[in-house]
Amino acid sequence: MWSSERARLIFKLRNRTSGTTYSDLAKNLDSLGTKRVVIYNDVERSITQTSWVMQSKYWENGRVELLLSKDLSPYLLGLKNNYTQYLxxxxxxxxxxxxxxxxxxxxxxxxxxxxxxxxxxxxxxxxxxxxxxxxxxxxxxxxxxxxxxxxxxxxxxxxxxxxxxxxxxxxxxxxxxxxxxxxxxxxxxxx
CATH class of the missing domain: 1.10.10.10 (Winged helix-like DNA-binding domain superfamily/Winged helix DNA-binding domain)
Known part of the structure; x- marks a missing residue:
């Protein structure tokens, strides 16, 4: 499901009771797509600017597919091993x-x-x-x-x-x- 080049998130909406769910989701993902993320790389001594979402696709059955930025995906996918848990x-x-x-x-x-x-x-x-x-x-x-x-x-x-x-x-x-x-x-x- 995940490629090394890009991360693809696929999920399904549970409650599809109205069309407003899709329009709200589309607005929020559009907003997320325009927000910039700055990634500092100390090893390469570089700064990369990218957006959160490169592409989003919606299906009538509630399925949503997001294509994350290739520069951002290693950070999002590596969270499972790089986090601190406290009470x-x-x-x-x-x-x-x-x-x-x-x-x-x-x-x-x-x-x-x-x-x-x-x-x-x-x-x-x-x-x-x-x-x-x-x-x-x-x-x-x-x-x-x-x-x-x-x-x-x-x-x-x-x-x-x-x-x-x-x-x-x-x-x-x-x-x-x-x-x-x-x-x-x-x-x-x-x-």
Whole structure:
């Protein structure tokens, strides 16, 4: 069904009670076809602009066929292997935007299903960017106002996380930050 050159999506509409379903679908797909997608390729050092849908075809029996852009299809088809799953129940427990972002980053670091310590590492500037902290923050401000508070909130509210911060220094300046998740297991008696 899938070709390496282009991705073809075929699906069938369940409720065909009125012609408005087709016209609404056609309008929405037309809108999607005109929206531009920008793809950055760090390896080739290039930028590609393309649309989401190259072609759409509708049948009277409710069948719809979409032909995706050949440049975009590898990204859409590769989503199954390249995504991070986390519990919505966990994220609603967190109040701070920094805590939510750090929680998601730590879940992303968990590549083996919590069987080993998950480590998020980067420079202080990378942490500022990842967490959306003010650019004016020096590392001491980032640590005090963002990292420590986010780690505290996550450790308090998320049952299976126990975060700890480590710093790497060059002379007296912090040049590397690591946050480790020493996973905690909740006992089955709690459920």
């Amino acid at each position: 919505l129940l966990d994220t609603v427990k967190l109040r701070s935007k920094y805590s939510i972002l750090l929680y998601k980053l730590m879940r992303e670091c968990d590549k083996d299903g919590s069987n080993s310590i998950a480590i998020l590492q980067g420079t202080p500037d990378e942490f500022k960017e990842w967490l959306g902290a003010p650019e004016s923050y020096e590392y001491k401000d980032l640590k005090k106002n963002v990292l420590k508070k986010a780690i505290e909130e996550i450790n308090l509210k998320i049952d299976d996380m126990d975060l700890e911060i480590f710093q790497g220094r060059y002379n007296r300046k912090v040049v590397q930050v690591e946050i480790h998740n020493n996973w905690t297991l909740k006992s089955t008696e709690d459920y």
